[in-house]
Each structure stands twice: as structure tokens, then as C-alpha cells.
Amino acid sequence: MDPFWVGLWAREKEFMRSIKPEFRHGAGLVGVATLSGQFYCEYKVENEFALGEVPSEAKEAGTDLHDELMPIEEIAPEDFARLVSGKGPNYAVLGLWGVIGGLRLVGMPDHMIWSYGSPIWLMELKTTRGDPNLLWRDQEIQARIYGLLLDSMGFDCSNLKLAVVRLRSGALDDGEKGDWIAKVSRALVDGTIEELEREHRGSMKIHTLRHEKSVAEAAVAAKRGYWIGEREPTSSESIAKCRACEYNKVCVKSLTRPKW
Numbered sequence: 001m002d003p004f005w006v007g008l009w010a011r012e013k014e015f016m017r018s019i020k021p022e023f024r025h026g027a028g029l030v031g032v033a034t035l036s037g038q039f040y041c042e043y044k045v046e047n048e049f050a051l052g053e054v055p056s057e058a059k060e061a062g063t064d065l066h067d068e069l070m071p072i073e074e075i076a077p078e079d080f081a082r083l084v085s086g087k088g089p090n091y092a093v094l095g096l097w098g099v100i101g102g103l104r105l106v107g108m109p110d111h112m113i114w115s116y117g118s119p120i121w122l123m124e125l126k127t128t129r130g131d132p133n134l135l136w137r138d139q140e141i142q143a144r145i146y147g148l149l150l151d152s153m154g155f156d157c158s159n160l161k162l163a164v165v166r167l168r169s170g171a172l173d174d175g176e177k178g179d180w181i182a183k184v185s186r187a188l189v190d191g192t193i194e195e196l197e198r199e200h201r202g203s204m205k206i207h208t209l210r211h212e213k214s215v216a217e218a219a220v221a222a223k224r225g226y227w228i229g230e231r232e233p234t235s236s237e238s239i240a241k242c243r244a245c246e247y248n249k250v251c252v253k254s255l256t257r258p259k260w
């Protein structure tokens with residue numbers, strides 16, 4: 001086996017052994033999705049820890065759609081290394097981990113494309129009932145931090161690009177779901193994104209970004225103080241965000257909560 005992979009797995013074990021409950025809420029790890037969620041509203045993250053996750057039909061439908069569009073089959077690490085090391089493009093995702101700005105971060109991207117052992121595309125899927133053309137800051141940052149973790153794990157990210165695909169809920173019929181991920185992957189690799197978007201006019205937008213370490217590092221630096229006890233959470237200044245938030249009836253910072 002290539003020494004890179006052996007070294008990577010050894011470092012991963014070391015990383016896992018180093019976990020201790022030293023962050024806010026006694027957390028030993030911070031999820032990339034959670035940290036990115038701070039860009040929507042930090043108090044929402046606080047509420048998730050204090051009150052638990054609020055299930056909703058939209059969330060469940062989104063999870064089901066992810067599973068339908070991007071089914072995953074678990075394989076052994078050696079098989080993963082073999083699979084992504086060929087010319088490709090090869091499709092495979094792996095759990096990402098690393099220490100950034102003193103925070104132990106972990107996360108699992110939705111989809112990745114590899115060539116000769118290097119990631120060339122990282123993709124996140126976001127379902128929406130709104131306008132797919134809008135890209136929210138928290139969604140952008142999530143993809144960027146995944147890129148940063150890949151870099152810190154030692155992968156060659158010189159050709160890495162990021163995509164956030166915003167797909168309107170209910171836009172795909174059953175016939176379209178089966179080969180959707182293959183079509184999106186081909187469009188990313190072949191540079192035919194606009195054609196695919198035309199096919200799904202108004203219901204899908206592929207937002208592409210260059211991988212830029214410094215942007216992702218700055219995002220983590222802006223949010224780490226909350227985790228290491230340097231400061232209390234900030235809260236949303238947007239009524240629209242509070243209106244759309246599942247905690248708006250119980251959140252003490254809600255801008256839409258009835259004044260009792």
C-alpha cells in the first residue's frame with residue numbers, strides 16, 4: 001500500500017485518540033455542518049444543543065432525497081485507496097477530519113470526484129423550497145471547510161473545485177433520480193454545467209467555487225471563539241431568518257416570538 005494512505009490512517013487514529021470534551025457544551029469534536037450553521041445564526045446552534053433538534057417534514061424529506069440520489073455503499077479503506085487512485089474520474093466519499101484554529105473538526109461531504117488519488121470536485125447538495133439561484137453563506141462555508149480539511153489531511157488539492165448544488169424539492173421525478181448523480185458528475189468534469197442547468201431550468205443551480213484555503217481558515221477563525229469559551233453566541237438580526245427558523249416559538253432571541 002502507498003505510504004501516503006498508511007500515514008493518513010495512522011494520523012486519523014491519533015486524531016481520534018486525542019478527542020476530549022474541551023469545547024462548548026462538552027463537545028470533543030465540532031461538525032463542519034454545525035460550525036457552518038453559525039453563519040445562519042449562532043443562537044440556533046446554541047438552541048440545538050440546549051433544546052435538541054426539531055424534526056420537520058422538510059428535513060426528513062431532504063434526508064430521504066439525499067439517500068435516494070446518492071446511495072452509499074461502505075467499502076474497506078484499502079479498497080477506497082485503490083478506487084480513487086486510478087485515472088478516473090472516480091466517485092467516493094470519505095469522512096474528513098483535522099485540527100483547524102485549535103478546533104477538532106469532522107464532516108462527511110455529500111459527493112466527491114477523484115483522479116490519481118487527488119480530489120478534483122467536492123459537492124454538497126442542498127434541497128430548497130425557495131430560489132435555487134441563491135447561495136447562502138453557511139452553505140458556501142460548509143463546502144469551503146471540507147476543502148480545507150482535505151488540504152490539511154495531505155491530499156493534493158491544487159485542482160480541487162467545490163460545488164454547491166441547490167435543487168428545488170420535488171423537482172425530480174422517479175425516472176430522473178436514478179442517474180442524477182452520474183449526470184451532475186459528468187457535467188462537473190466535462191464543464192457542461194450550463195447545459196444541465198438549462199435542462200432543469202428554474203429548479204436546479206450548480207454554484208461552483210474555487211478552493212481557497214485562506215477563506216475557509218478565516219471562516220473558522222471567525223467562529224471558534226464560541227467553541228473555546230471566549231464569547232457567548234451572537235443571534236440573528238434578520239426577521240426573515242427567525243421566521244424560517246424552527247426554534248422561533250421558543251428561542252429567547254427570536255425576532256418573531258410573541259411578546260408575552
Ligand code: SF4
Pocket residue numbers: 041042043044045047235236241242243245246247248249251252253254255
Ligand atoms: S429564532 Fe432567530 S435568533 Fe433564535 S435561533 Fe432562530 S434564527 Fe436564531
